[in-house]
Amino acid sequence: MMSINRTRLEEAITRENERFTAEHPRSKQLFERAKKSLLAGVPMNWMERLVGRYPVFVEEASGSYFTDVDGHRYIDFCLGDTGAMTGHAPPPAVEAIIERVRRGTTLMLPTEDSLWVGEELSRRFGLPYWQVALTATDANRFSIRLAREITKRPYILVFNWCYHGTVDETFITLENGVARCRPLNIGPPVDPVVTTKVVEFNDLPALEKALAPGDVACVLAEPALTNIGIVLPEPGYHEALREITRRTDTLLIIDETHTICTGPGGYTRAHGLQPDILTLGKPIASGVPAAVYGFSADAAARVREISNIEQADTGGIGGTLAGNALSMAAMRATLKSVLTKEAYDQTIPLAKRFTDGVQAVIKEKGLPWHIARLGCRAEYWFCPDPPRNGGEAAAAVDEKLDYYMHLAALNRGILMTPFHNMALIAPGTRDADIDQHTRVFRESVEAIL
Ligand SMILES: Cc1ncc(COP(=O)(O)O)c(C=O)c1O
Known part of the structure; x- marks a missing residue:
């Protein structure tokens, strides 16, 4: 099985952090201002832990997409950690x-x-x-x-x-x-x-x-x-x-x-x-x-x-x-x-496509990772076999790798759910969005082998 090259991982994180800063000047400006009135510069404590050197400030969101204040458009697989599983503003x-x-x-x-x-x-x-x-x-x-x-x-x-x-x-x-x-x-x-x-x-x-x-x-x-x-x-x-x-x-x-x-x-x-x-x-x-x-x-x-x-x-x-x-x-x-059978008929096949794409890359690269799916939710995890319980799953957490995979995706226009590698699919997501994730996932992995 192929293992991650830790030196290349550190180098990739530095590169991605620099890219993030270069491409998000307006978010940075807002963050600097926010620090003067909001504790740690964020309205909610866990926003401080998001990837990048500061949070991306959102301009607007619609369906499965949102744009930030720097004009970047993202495919949203986080969907407010399920709060927007309906798609934004249905x-x-x-x-x-x-x-x-x-x-x-x-x-x-x-x-x-x-x-x-x-x-x-x-x-x-x-x-x-x-x-x-x-x-x-x-x-x-x-x-x-x-x-x-x-x-x-x-x-x-x-x-x-x-x-x-x-x-x-x-x-x-x-x-x-x-x-x-x-x-x-x-x-x-x-x-x-x-x-x-x-x-x-x-x-x-x-x-x-x-x-x-x-x-x-x-x-x-x-x-x-x-x-x-x-x-x-x-x-x-x-x-x-x-x-x-x-x-x-x-x-x-x-x-x-x-x-x-x-x-x-x-x-x-x-x-x-x-x-x-x-x-x-x-x-x-x-x-x-x-x-x-x-x-x-x-x-x-x-x-x-x-x-x-x-x-x-x-x-x-x-x-x-x-x-x-x-x-x-x-x-x-x-x-x-909105949360109808028809919506699930759309999103569950897309989550399957997401899972198949990631699975194919894991196999192709010989990574000791796996991906699991439940309905319109999919998640990859850094261990070869599906954990049987929370203890086994927690033992496979790799904070550095997690940070890198999220940031590399974000820099390429994809938001994954923070703190774990989870993707949720909203109605209106297209096959092309899923395939874009598979490409970015492959590219991200290739940079750290
Ligand atoms: C399974 C489960 N139940 C309850 C909650 C709490 O939701 P909220 O933070 O919206 O109260 C969460 C939040 O992530 C959750 O994952």
């Missing part, structure tokens, strides 16, 4: 959004759109009752709270190297098989070891052991891990996960925020999963902040039993802007006309 959502903005956006009262959305979500995901939040993080946090309240159990369980948003309880990892607070966890309110159990994905004996004492309120799971590379469940894993959680009276929360890339009803509908609670955010309102969480009939009945109307506004589930008229109108339009 016309049916834009129209509904403009129309709603003119008629008032937030009232602390429901609009009729919320009924349409609830009915459609029930039809898509098979869960009868729904609630609305502003972000997927909140949908997860509220679901965990309810799971704790109805089961009266102290722990939750997550999978090693999961990501479910900034949910305090989930920042836990396994180090040599021992649970510990995830490194660089900022100001944890309590050590997550107190609140959370963690096991590897695809490890049924570990799951069985963790749930056996009957003290876990819920398992919070992506049906396939997507934030530490794509780690797919092994055959029979989900059936066993459901059987063990039912047997131990542990609620199963399936987080579909990224795996909605599988199809219109997410991984849940495509594979017949039966969660007690399902959470989903990001693309559901075409980029307008909104998220949802749905309950099985049984889970809903248990929630209703413990609901105390007196504490509805201060009981820990909130968000003054949640369920606002604008989010609901955007969600309705998105579910009705």
Whole structure:
């Protein structure tokens, strides 16, 4: 197998950094100015970690493309890390959004759109009752709270190297098989070891052991891990996960925020999963902040039993802007006309084309890498075989290589999802865009062998 030449990698990074600076003078100017009013010169802490010496400032975005303030046009395979999986500014959502903005956006009262959305979500995901939040993080946090309240159990369980948003309880990892607070966890309110159990994905004996004492309120799971590379469940894993959680009276929360890339009803509908609670955010309102969480009939009945109307506004589930008229109108339009089966019929074959292209280069160059795909999402990872779990996937992270592959792509007009080598395909992407990525991928690899 061919290995990366580290000296050539360092040289290539220097070259790419220089090219980036030479070609993005206006972004640099804005960044220098931003440093005077924004902490670290960015509106959001993780923007400081993007590739290049400073962030590319965006001018506008449409469909699968965006342009920056220096006039470069990019193919967008990041799509706001799934927030824009619908493509940017999809016309049916834009129209509904403009129309709603003119008629008032937030009232602390429901609009009729919320009924349409609830009915459609029930039809898509098979869960009868729904609630609305502003972000997927909140949908997860509220679901965990309810799971704790109805089961009266102290722990939750997550999978090693999961990501479910900034949910305090989930920042836990396994180090040599021992649970510990995830490194660089900022100001944890309590050590997550107190609140959370963690096991590897695809490890049924570990799951069985963790749930056996009957003290876990819920398992919070992506049906396939997507934030530490794509780690797919092994055959029979989900059936066993459901059987063990039912047997131990542990609620199963399936987080579909990224795996909605599988199809219109997410991984849940495509594979017949039966969660007690399902959470989903990001693309559901075409980029307008909104998220949802749905309950099985049984889970809903248990929630209703413990609901105390007196504490509805201060009981820990909130968000003054949640369920606002604008989010609901955007969600309705998105579910009705954007995140449709027809859209997936377009994007999934394109993701296959992307995967085949990268796979062919990996083979041709004899690289010890692999690529995995889930619906309209694909991701290459720097190890020869697909990892079975988060621990194996994390062991293959190569920060330098990662930085280089992203920057080389960016300098050639392609934005990949930051922090991992993920591509998501939006409707309207063309075969030529995918083939452009394959060419750039080959060229980038050839420079470092
Ligand atoms: C699976 C999953 N769930 C939830 C979230 C949280 O989403 P948000 O940051 O929009 O709240 C993320 C964010 O990346 C995610 O990947």
